[in-house]
Amino acid sequence: MAKADERERRRYLELRSRVAPRHPRLRNAARAFAVGGLICAAGEGVMTYFMRLGLSADQAALPTAALLVLFGSVLTGLGVYDRWVRYAGMGASLPITGFANAIVAPAMEFRREGWVMGVGARMFEVAGPVIVFGTLASVVVGLGWYLLAGPAR
Amino acid sequence: MDYLLAFAFGGFLCAVAQLVVDSTRLSPAHVLVGFVVAGALASGLGLYEPLVELFGAGATVPLPGFGHALAQGAIRETAEHGWVGVFTGGLAATAMGLTAAVVFGALAALAFRPKA
Numbered sequence: 514m515a516k517a518d519e520r521e522r523r524r525y526l527e528l529r530s531r532v533a534p535r536h537p538r539l540r541n542a543a544r545a546f547a548v549g550g551l552i553c554a555a556g557e558g559v560m561t562y563f564m565r566l567g568l569s570a571d572q573a574a575l576p577t578a579a580l581l582v583l584f585g586s587v588l589t590g591l592g593v594y595d596r597w598v599r600y601a602g603m604g605a606s607l608p609i610t611g612f613a614n615a616i617v618a619p620a621m622e623f624r625r626e627g628w629v630m631g632v633g634a635r636m637f638e639v640a641g642p643v644i645v646f647g648t649l650a651s652v653v654v655g656l657g658w659y660l661l662a663g664p665a666r
Numbered sequence: 667m668d669y670l671l672a673f674a675f676g677g678f679l680c681a682v683a684q685l686v687v688d689s690t691r692l693s694p695a696h697v698l699v700g701f702v703v704a705g706a707l708a709s710g711l712g713l714y715e716p717l718v719e720l721f722g723a724g725a726t727v728p729l730p731g732f733g734h735a736l737a738q739g740a741i742r743e744t745a746e747h748g749w750v751g752v753f754t755g756g757l758a759a760t761a762m763g764l765t766a767a768v769v770f771g772a773l774a775a776l777a778f779r780p781k782a
Binding site: 644 | 668669670672673674675676677678679680681683684685687688689694695697698699701702703706707709710722723724726727728729731732733735736737739740741743744745748749751752753755756757760762763764766767768770771772773774775777778779780
């Protein structure tokens with residue numbers, strides 16, 4: 514009985530080593546690096562384009578963000594971006610295009626639940642927490658700045 | 667060279683985020699929130715601007731760059747308008763990206779059917 518169990522266990526381990534990826538963590542990180550890096554390089558291209566039009570690096574940041582959000586939205590609409598997220602995880606989710614994906618994908622999916630409680634509410638399921646805590650952090654930073662340097666004005 | 671730097675640092679941030687997701691029990695949403703807050707606080711301490719200058723879009727395109735924009739907006743408007751800026755600066759600086767996402771989200775809900 515114990516022997517049969519042992520054999521069973523070995524067979525399971527061997528099967529698992531054949532089927533499961535050997536270093537999933539390393540592989541996932543490599544994919545995130547490659548895809549995330551490519552998206553940022555594309556962002557650099559967009560920013561360079563706006564700077565060639567005469568905008569400073571600071572001024573170029575806004576239209577660059579908006580255009581990348583547009584790209585992320587269109588690719589999400591076409592069903593492409595969700596494949597990138599499945600393949601690269603954070604490599605696709607961490608760039609601002611992924612932020613657009615987090616808003617657009619549920620907006621599409623929950624339209625059947627109506628415009629207000631579906632599209633309107635679900636749009637911010639993932640983006641909402643990001644905006645809430647990002648806003649709170651910005652208030653903390655602004656308050657810190659005000660207390661250290663502000664009252665003098 | 668600018669492209670290579672953007673690729674390297676943006677990829678690095680994404681790989682770190684992925685490692686955190688794979689190595690802890692935090693959900694991707696938690697990690698995204700953590701990266702935005704970390705970016706904002708680092709920016710408030712003056713640590714993020716040098717990264718932006720060196721790595722360009724590699725530092726601004728990932729979500730910590732969104733935190734950086736929020737924090738710099740809060741600082742700028744606080745410097746200009748006093749305590750009112752504490753409340754207006756962050757969202758004012760990121761209004762374009764946020765509004766774009768809402769508009770495109772609504773348009774996509776009109777125009778596209780979800781695939782799967």
